[in-house]
Amino acid sequence: MAGQDTRTGSVSVFADREEATRHLADWLLQLATEKNEGPFALALSGGSTPQSLYSLMATEPYASRFPWARMQFFLGDDRFLPHDHEDSNFGMMHRLLFSRVPVPAENLHPMPGVGTAEDAARSYETRLKQFYGADTFEADRPLFDVNLLGLGSDGHTASLFPGQPVLKEQTAWVATCVPPAAPYTRITLTYPAIHASRHVVFLVEGAGKKEAVAKVRAQDPSCPASAITAMGDLRWVLDRAASPDA
Numbered sequence: 001m002a003g004q005d006t007r008t009g010s011v012s013v014f015a016d017r018e019e020a021t022r023h024l025a026d027w028l029l030q031l032a033t034e035k036n037e038g039p040f041a042l043a044l045s046g047g048s049t050p051q052s053l054y055s056l057m058a059t060e061p062y063a064s065r066f067p068w069a070r071m072q073f074f075l076g077d078d079r080f081l082p083h084d085h086e087d088s089n090f091g092m093m094h095r096l097l098f099s100r101v102p103v104p105a106e107n108l109h110p111m112p113g114v115g116t117a118e119d120a121a122r123s124y125e126t127r128l129k130q131f132y133g134a135d136t137f138e139a140d141r142p143l144f145d146v147n148l149l150g151l152g153s154d155g156h157t158a159s160l161f162p163g164q165p166v167l168k169e170q171t172a173w174v175a176t177c178v179p180p181a182a183p184y185t186r187i188t189l190t191y192p193a194i195h196a197s198r199h200v201v202f203l204v205e206g207a208g209k210k211e212a213v214a215k216v217r218a219q220d221p222s223c224p225a226s227a228i229t230a231m232g233d234l235r236w237v238l239d240r241a242a243s244p245d246a
């Protein structure tokens with residue numbers, strides 16, 4: 001496998017958000033339909049950027065063409081909240097996508113939003129390991145087919161925020177994080193878990209992210225996203241506004 005990182009990953013720039021989103025939906029559809037054995041596992045990003053992608057996937061021609069019964073949906077991170085909370089990433093995904101397509105309920109793997117954050121992280125890690133079928137990653141055997149990531153203007157991705165202990169986590173697959181000045185605790189995949197992806201794709205849009213994209217592609221150590229790697233390939237899907245080269 002390629003083993004790409006944020007510097008070596010390929011970059012695709014599109015005229016606007018709509019084009020970038022449609023390209024990504026087409027690419028996901030191609031991957032999901034090409035994979036003809038076993039589940040197609042995705043880890044999805046929260047926040048606002050991917051919402052148009054999730055909405056698009058619930059419309060035609062995507063809604064009737066994705067192999068929903070073979071797709072397994074995980075999250076890259078979530079806010080530690082009940083899923084009906086307006087800021088829950090899973091709640092957003094369910095509203096925009098999962099409630100509108102015939103994906104079996106057992107194929108949805110939300111991060112727990114009740115109890116304690118630490119217990120939620122541990123139980124999610126257990127679920128990932130059960131799905132993977134092992135407690136440690138095997139070389140060249142990814143956990144996810146696709147890991148969709150966003151990028152914060154401070155260079156965070158998932159809930160890997162600057163200066164947080166989770167950035168040093170190299171053993172656990174899931175951890176908690178309390179971002180600076182954040183109203184609630186986060187549950188997040190760690191670097192090793194994100195690395196265990198056949199494809200990592202950053203979907204980044206808007207001029208407000210241009211500087212962060214440039215810094216992460218230059219692997220600026222102040223940006224947690226700089227250290228993201230993929231077992232397979234890593235790609236950037238940008239609109240022109242977010243592209244430092246446009």
Ligand SMILES: O=C(O)[C@H](O)[C@@H](O)[C@H](O)[C@H](O)COP(=O)(O)O
Pocket residue numbers: 045046047048049050076077078079089149150151152156157158159
């Ligand atoms: O839970 C979250 O918020 C996301 O996982 C987070 O990592 C997001 O991808 C970035 O913060 C970008 O967010 P926007 O797309 O809203 O700019």
